[in-house]
Amino acid sequence: MSLKLYGPARSRAFRCIWTLEELEMPFEHVHVDTSKSEHKSDEFLNKNPYGKVPVLETSDGHYLFESAAICLFLADLKPEVGLAPAAGSLNRAKMNQWLHFGLNELDAYLWVIARNEWFYGDKKSQEAIDQSKMMLEASLKVLTDHLAENNWLIGEDFTVADIIVGQTLFWATMLEIPLSDTLNAYISKCRDRDHFPNVKKYLPS
Numbered sequence: 001m002s003l004k005l006y007g008p009a010r011s012r013a014f015r016c017i018w019t020l021e022e023l024e025m026p027f028e029h030v031h032v033d034t035s036k037s038e039h040k041s042d043e044f045l046n047k048n049p050y051g052k053v054p055v056l057e058t059s060d061g062h063y064l065f066e067s068a069a070i071c072l073f074l075a076d077l078k079p080e081v082g083l084a085p086a087a088g089s090l091n092r093a094k095m096n097q098w099l100h101f102g103l104n105e106l107d108a109y110l111w112v113i114a115r116n117e118w119f120y121g122d123k124k125s126q127e128a129i130d131q132s133k134m135m136l137e138a139s140l141k142v143l144t145d146h147l148a149e150n151n152w153l154i155g156e157d158f159t160v161a162d163i164i165v166g167q168t169l170f171w172a173t174m175l176e177i178p179l180s181d182t183l184n185a186y187i188s189k190c191r192d193r194d195h196f197p198n199v200k201k202y203l204p205s
């Protein structure tokens with residue numbers, strides 16, 4: 001299957017690039033210049049009516065959006081790699097549990113903070129930042145306690161949940177949110193993986 005991934009490497013598209021690299025799957029990368037609103041063009045809205053990146057195009061002309069859904073779809077194409085345990089298994093449920101935790105309890109709060117800190121200018125809300133940081137503190141504690149006892153999120157096997165949670169934690173470091181030693185060690189372990197992408201390879205020249 002030939003695959004085309006749309007979205008800048010320094011966006012949630014990185015999750016999909018990382019998954020593709022872990023799977024050693026060839027793909028074409030299309031940058032999409034969000035600073036020029038290319039993701040709001042009619043052409044792009046035909047791929048994702050929500051006008052957001054990433055989007056995956058399959059060889060039979062289908063488009064998929066939502067980074068976690070794309071990563072899971074890709075992982076299921078090569079089950080032998082083990083990035084997504086078999087449907088119906090307890091490990092699949094645990095992977096889903098941490099993947100949804102990553103999206104709802106980390107990504108959601110960190111993205112509110114990031115949008116306010118990076119993009120909103122004089123519309124920045126300190127109250128929104130403070131509330132999100134308060135919620136995040138509880139999530140980070142749960143994650144720290146779990147990772148203090150486990151190598152990866154579901155135990156010994158690295159899965160798509162680690163890609164979603166690991167990439168989301170990178171935002172926390174960029175936002176200078178204090179992280180426990182356990183979480184810093186987990187982030188380093190993610191970056192040290194053989195297939196961790198070199199982001200520079202995917203930046204426009």
Ligand SMILES: N[C@@H](CCC(=O)N[C@@H](CS)C(=O)NCC(=O)O)C(=O)O
Pocket residue numbers: 011012013034039051052053054065066067068
């Ligand atoms: N839940 C979506 C979020 C997608 C998203 O918000 N992407 C950002 C870049 S990381 C984007 O396209 N932002 C541009 C915009 O909202 O106009 C996913 O995980 O794919």
